[in-house]
Amino acid sequence: MSNTLFEYWWRLVGRIFAKILRRNEPSFWLRVASFNLVILIVSLVINLTAHGQVVLPDLTRDVIWAAFTFLAVIVMRHQFTNQMEGFRNEILPAIHEDHLADIKRWSRSLSNLPQQIGLTVFFSLTGVSIIALSIPGGFQLSPGSLVGYFCDFAQLAMLIFLVFPFFNLYARIGNFRMALYCLNPAQSPVLIRSYKLTMGLSFAYTCLGSLFLLLYLVLFWESKILVISAFLIDGISWVPIIIFFGLSQRSFTKIIARAKSEKVASLQMKIMAFEDNADITNHETMETIHWLMEFYQSTISSPNSMLNTQTLLGMANSLLLPLLGLVLGNYRIILNLFGIQIK
Numbered sequence: 001m002s003n004t005l006f007e008y009w010w011r012l013v014g015r016i017f018a019k020i021l022r023r024n025e026p027s028f029w030l031r032v033a034s035f036n037l038v039i040l041i042v043s044l045v046i047n048l049t050a051h052g053q054v055v056l057p058d059l060t061r062d063v064i065w066a067a068f069t070f071l072a073v074i075v076m077r078h079q080f081t082n083q084m085e086g087f088r089n090e091i092l093p094a095i096h097e098d099h100l101a102d103i104k105r106w107s108r109s110l111s112n113l114p115q116q117i118g119l120t121v122f123f124s125l126t127g128v129s130i131i132a133l134s135i136p137g138g139f140q141l142s143p144g145s146l147v148g149y150f151c152d153f154a155q156l157a158m159l160i161f162l163v164f165p166f167f168n169l170y171a172r173i174g175n176f177r178m179a180l181y182c183l184n185p186a187q188s189p190v191l192i193r194s195y196k197l198t199m200g201l202s203f204a205y206t207c208l209g210s211l212f213l214l215l216y217l218v219l220f221w222e223s224k225i226l227v228i229s230a231f232l233i234d235g236i237s238w239v240p241i242i243i244f245f246g247l248s249q250r251s252f253t254k255i256i257a258r259a260k261s262e263k264v265a266s267l268q269m270k271i272m273a274f275e276d277n278a279d280i281t282n283h284e285t286m287e288t289i290h291w292l293m294e295f296y297q298s299t300i301s302s303p304n305s306m307l308n309t310q311t312l313l314g315m316a317n318s319l320l321l322p323l324l325g326l327v328l329g330n331y332r333i334i335l336n337l338f339g340i341q342i343k
Contacts, residue, residue, distance in 0.1 A: 003111035005120065006077075006158040032073050036066045039151045046144035055142065061219050062148045068215055069152040072159065072208050079204045080162045086197050087169075094190040096177035106172070110165050120157040127153035163205060167244045170198050174251030177258070183295070185259040186303040191252060195306050198248045202241050253305040260299060267296045 013035050014025040026034065043062055047054060092103065128149045132141040141149070173194070180188040271292050 004158075004161055005113055005116040006162055008113070009158060028077065029074055032070055036070050036152075036155075039148055040066050043144035043148035046147060047142050048144075050143050058142050058145050062145055064215060064219065065149065065152050068211065069155050072212075073155055075204055075208060076159045076162060079201060080166075083166055083197055083201060086193055090193045091173075091190055091197075094179045094188075096179075099176040102172070102176070106165065106169055109168070110161070116158070116161045119160070120154055123157035123160070124150050124153040127156070163201070163240075166201060167240065167247075170194070170244070170251060171247035172251070173248075174254035176255070178255055180255070180259045182263050183298055184302040185256045185263075186252075186306060191255065191306065195252065198244070202244060206241055249305060249307060256304055256306075260302065260304070263299050264296065267292060267299065271296065 010028065010031060014028075014031045017031055017034055018025040025031070040062060044054065044059070047058065095103065128141075128146060131149050132146070178188075178190055180191065185191070271289065274289060274292065
């Protein structure tokens, strides 16, 4: 993660602040807060220079978006630190060494800086365009707010390059051989840890996506393109999570099925060899065969996937969060449908 555009950028910001203040580099949360505060001040100065006054609605929106951006960066950085630590310390040691080359190729996808810079600029311009169109009258965004929103969306866009490599990793991890429990592979610590990491990533993504949707709907509820944009943002929150959930569960199922089939085949060979070479009339021999058969049946009857009630409820909860944000943000429209008028 240290080679991503995200880390390069915030390391640079820390060094700049340290040089200006002639002190040690500030902590990560402090450099993010300071950067967003500076952007707010610059935005305010530009608006004062251009218009000679401060427009309160614009200032309110700028402050709220900056606060959301700060929260998103802090939360997701913490989430990805946990992801990397969990992967390095618990998942990677359990992966067979034959797949280490694939892991190295995956890690290089985190540091494709030219691609990340280009997509960051594209997503930032797209986000600013949507905000500008959402202002009543269309494209009447003040110059200072334009700068502020561009910087906010750039910070959010950089988070994408931390999210999707992990989506890709958990979608492909089913092709890797891993050290699992023999009797019940689904209860292996590495799979349980992988499952918790995927659910943590999904929950953080959907929480922030729902908050983003809610803020957008509340701040720009007078916009004519509001409903279309809201459903677009809601889809952006839903579609990746649904795909990620399906692919990650498919990967876990493939890992478990492979481990079970290999163990069952091994047990079958041992039972057949034991029956061929041992005296089956001997009591101890029969007990050994009986024990091997119980082991065989237990392995076959163990769960074939990580899916259970808790998993499905967690997925449903992740999908309901963006929908809740959509409903709360559109409560005026919904109430109007029932004949309740709100000013």
